[in-house]
Amino acid sequence: MAWWLMKSEPDAFGIDDLKNEPGKTTIWDGVRNYQARNFMRDEMKKGDQVFIYHSSCKEVGIAGEATVVKECFPDPTQFDESSRYFDPKSTPDKPRWFTVSIKFKKKYKNVIPLADIKANPQLQEMALVKKGSRLSIMPVTDKEAEMIKTMI
DNA sequence: GCCAACGTTGGC
């Protein structure tokens, strides 16, 4: 069982939306970055745990947790012409973008602020705190996960 | 809203 961190913009889709998702399962669609895609395609497994991170908002930081419920499948939005994530270069035989499904696990009472994560000496290796890093899905080591959970 | 830093595209 591995830990991950996934970024979202709560104005578009945040921990509350995840919590209230009808059917309780959310397709993490719209990821259009190869490194992030590779993590979902190759490494994320059913049962893995996910920290949900809120970016570009008032309270930037980790807002809660989710669980991976379905592994690697083609992101349906890449074939949908009406979607902002439509990719004309992708075909159903040779899909370019893959995703996973997750479900809500818990919402933290308070967001763990990015500033606290940045200030924690044991979390300096996370891509999240590296200057200029825009990676939207990243692995979290067991040690880092344990540390983060003490900060809730 | 600003702007630094990044990833992708496309001309050559």
Add this chain to the structure above:
DNA sequence: GCCAACGTTGGC
């Protein structure tokens, strides 16, 4: 294969 231009990310 290089690299400038562009669009996007994301903290502040």
